[in-house]
Amino acid sequence: MLVQHHHAHIASAMAEHGLDGAARVIGVAFDGTGYGDDGTVWGGEILLAGYTGFRRLAHLAPAPLPGADAGVANPCRLALARLWAAGLPWDPDLPAVAACAPDELTLLEGQLKRDVACAPTSSMGRLFDAVSSLVGVCHRAGYEAQAALELEAAAASAWEAGTSAYAFGFARGVFDPAPVLGALVADLRRGTPAAVLAARFHRAVARAVAQACRRTRQNTGLATVALSGGVFANALLEEECARLLSEDGFAVLRHGEVPPNDGGLALGQLVVAAHLRQEE
Incomplete structure (x- = not known):
């Protein structure tokens, strides 16, 4: 079973925080390399994500x-x-x-x-x-x-x-x-x-994240944001993103026990695969 790289990043943050997948989140997946559904290299992604699927809402200009x-x-x-x-x-x-x-x-x-x-x-x-x-x-x-x-x-x-x-x-x-x-x-x-x-x-970068999440909230009503991907090993960036989002009324899911980089990817792949298997 194939699980898209950045979807797995967001799923790993959701799983670490004990989400059951009943509700979707705004996923901010920033990393170095991960293949996208369009055949290009992704890594600056704003996703609408749950365990059983995701949609790319916004991204860094390639x-x-x-x-x-x-x-x-x-x-x-x-x-x-x-x-x-x-x-x-x-x-x-x-x-x-x-x-x-x-x-x-x-x-x-x-x-x-x-x-x-x-x-x-x-x-x-x-x-x-x-x-x-x-x-x-x-x-x-x-x-x-x-x-x-x-x-x-x-x-x-x-x-x-x-x-x-x-x-x-x-x-x-x-x-x-x-x-x-x-x-x-x-x-x-x-x-x-x-x-x-x-x-x-x-x-x-932090302000761009906050702006993208505000726009997504206006369109979807979602107010939970998951920050994942290797770029969020940058403590300065993660803290500033979390501060801006929290001040704007978002619930912010940050990695703690599970690493934000590819070290935490297997957890996301596992929970996505498990939920997709349940739907079969």
């Missing part, structure tokens, strides 16, 4: 993932792919551009233009990697999630310095990071410290 695993190991390439998708130039003063050799830039540009080995992805994890390079924190990853972890650490060091945030675009179920990236580039050129940029980005 961008090319150049070279798949090779791209993941090189956050600077992910940053350039995100800039390219947003229609922003690769100016040489940007840290992510400066981190790439001229021949690497030429190869990557050709790859993106010809759509060669560039699977589209809506992954929030890959966006964190891209932003980490864009603000000059991490350009090459030597271990899993290095770029995102270092971006979180930078954001934490400036968290109390202010409460300003960037803003995603939102239309027709897609939250678009292009305005965020444009604002990041502008602030970078003003000399804003990387830690402040990182904090503003974290708050932007």
